[in-house]
Amino acid sequence: MIVIPGPSSLGLGWRVAERLGVEPTPVEHRVFPDGESYIKLTKPVAGEDVAIVQTTAPNPDMRFMQLLLMARTAKDFGAENIVAVVPYLAYARQDKRFTELEALSLDVIFGLLEASGVTDLVTINIHNEASTRGVEAKHGVRFHNLSAVPLLAEYLKKEHFDGAYSLSPDKGAIYIAEAASKVLLGGYNFFEKTRDRKTGEITMAVKDLDIKGRKAVVFDDMISSGGTMAKAVEALTQQGAERVAAACTHVLYMPGAEEKIRKAGADPIIATNTIETPFSRVSVAGLIADKLRELS
Numbered sequence: 001m002i003v004i005p006g007p008s009s010l011g012l013g014w015r016v017a018e019r020l021g022v023e024p025t026p027v028e029h030r031v032f033p034d035g036e037s038y039i040k041l042t043k044p045v046a047g048e049d050v051a052i053v054q055t056t057a058p059n060p061d062m063r064f065m066q067l068l069l070m071a072r073t074a075k076d077f078g079a080e081n082i083v084a085v086v087p088y089l090a091y092a093r094q095d096k097r098f099t100e101l102e103a104l105s106l107d108v109i110f111g112l113l114e115a116s117g118v119t120d121l122v123t124i125n126i127h128n129e130a131s132t133r134g135v136e137a138k139h140g141v142r143f144h145n146l147s148a149v150p151l152l153a154e155y156l157k158k159e160h161f162d163g164a165y166s167l168s169p170d171k172g173a174i175y176i177a178e179a180a181s182k183v184l185l186g187g188y189n190f191f192e193k194t195r196d197r198k199t200g201e202i203t204m205a206v207k208d209l210d211i212k213g214r215k216a217v218v219f220d221d222m223i224s225s226g227g228t229m230a231k232a233v234e235a236l237t238q239q240g241a242e243r244v245a246a247a248c249t250h251v252l253y254m255p256g257a258e259e260k261i262r263k264a265g266a267d268p269i270i271a272t273n274t275i276e277t278p279f280s281r282v283s284v285a286g287l288i289a290d291k292l293r294e295l296s
Contacts, residue, residue, distance in 0.1 A: 001296045002045055002079075006054030006070060007037075008063045012087065012273055012285060013053035019289035027070060037062060039069040046078030051292050053085040057252055057275050060090035064109070068116045075117025083120040083295060084113060085288055087274030088222075088250045092123075095131035106132065110139040122291055124148050124274050124284055125176075125221045125249040146291060148272045148284050149176050149219060152247045153183035155270060155282045156217055161245060164215035167191060167206060167236070169228050176219045180247075184217070191232055204228075204235045212240030222250040223271070226257030230264040237265040245270065251277045 003022055005013020007029045017024035028040040052070050056063040067084060074082050091105035113121060120142045126132050129145045136143040156164065166180040166188040174190045181188035191204040218232045229246050236244045246266040251257075252275065261269055273280040 001049045001051055001292060002043060003292075004041075004050060004052045004070060004074075006052055006063075007066055008057075008059075009053045009055045009085075009087065011276060012055070012283075012288075015283060015285035016051070016053055016085070016288050016292070019285050020292060029066065031062070035062070037066050037069060039066060039073060041070070041073055041077065044077065045074050047080055049081045049083070049296055050074045050079045051083040051085055053087075053288070055087045055275055056090035057088050057250070064090060064112075068112055071113065071116040071118050079117070081119045081295075082117050083122060083292065084118045085122045085292070087124045087272075087284060087288070089121075089123045089126055092127045092132065095128050095135065104135075106135050107138065110135050110141055114139050114141050120144060120295060122146065122288065122295075124272070124287070127221060144291060144295075146284075146287050147179060148249045148274070148282065148287060149179040150183055151282050151284065151287065152219065152249070152270065152272065153180040153217075156245055156247060157184060159245075159268070161215050161217055161243075162186075164217050164245070165189070165209075165211060165241075167216060167218050167232065169204070169218065169220050169232050173220060176221065180217065180219050186214075191235065204231045205239070206235070209239065211236055213242050215243045215245075216241045217245040217247055218266075220248045222252060223248045223257060223261070223269075224252045225254050226260040229266070230260045233261060233266045234264040243267060247271070250274050251279050253277045253279075 003017040025043045054067045094105035122144045163186045166177040168177040168190045177188035246269045251271040270281045271279040272282045
């Protein structure tokens with residue numbers, strides 16, 4: 001298998017190649033003054049299985065266009081199978097139409113990947129796996145979603161959070177807290193949101209939870225503005241938690257997010273390297289390499 005570390009995932013791509021025992025094959029790339037990307041493969045791919053490691057944040061439009069250019073070029077030059085490893089898949093949150101005439105962006109993404117020759121798509125903790133499965137059924141791209149939550153929990157366990165209570169920001173993400181609890185062994189639950197009818201302010205709390213004097217971790221698939229995570233952390237500190245960690249797979253690192261979460265009382269804030277940020281404490285290279293072995 002040829003592993004191509006894309007421009008947005010050079011470090012992760014190299015580590016994946018090392019795990020597989022192959023030499024990484026980065027592309028030649030540059031960005032023109034007008035913002036367009038130039039891509040050139042640096043090794044023949046005819047008859048080969050090719051894995052392209054390219055996350056799509058920050059700058060999702062550019063990063064996704066680079067992914068399409070790499071995939072289509074590999075297809076044009078005879079690659080046998082093309083696996084797009086997209087640790088963070090932008091546009092995945094628009095996985096259904098909420099109002100009439102909206103663009104269904106995830107469906108468009110799958111269509112573009114298919115047209116560019118991608119045979120398999122590997123993501124990590126995509127926003128809604130069930131909805132993505134529905135989109136997958138309409139296309140010829142095989143979809144594989146991996147979870148980094150056990151890796152995050154293992155890291156926290158070594159940081160003295162063993163026995164901590166695991167929580168998700170809402171009921172829809174309870175499966176994340178459940179997976180973490182299997183490692184931390186401290187139980188799990190989810191937050192319920194209530195809105196003040198007069199002020200519109202949203203508060204978050206966990207009913208029937210005695211967290212006083214205990215450690216807790218709020219797990220989510222991503223942190224964007226930090227608002228939801230901050231409210232969850234604040235609720236736990238107000239309920240008497242001894243220490244609260246904020247953990248997620250993807251940190252988009254929006255301005256003000258870190259300050260908001262730390263002010264709420266989070267210590268530490270950790271994430272994986274699906275997107276390289278100062279919070280990337282956990283590597284998903286091994287997780288990806290194991291899946292690529294399975295696919296090759």
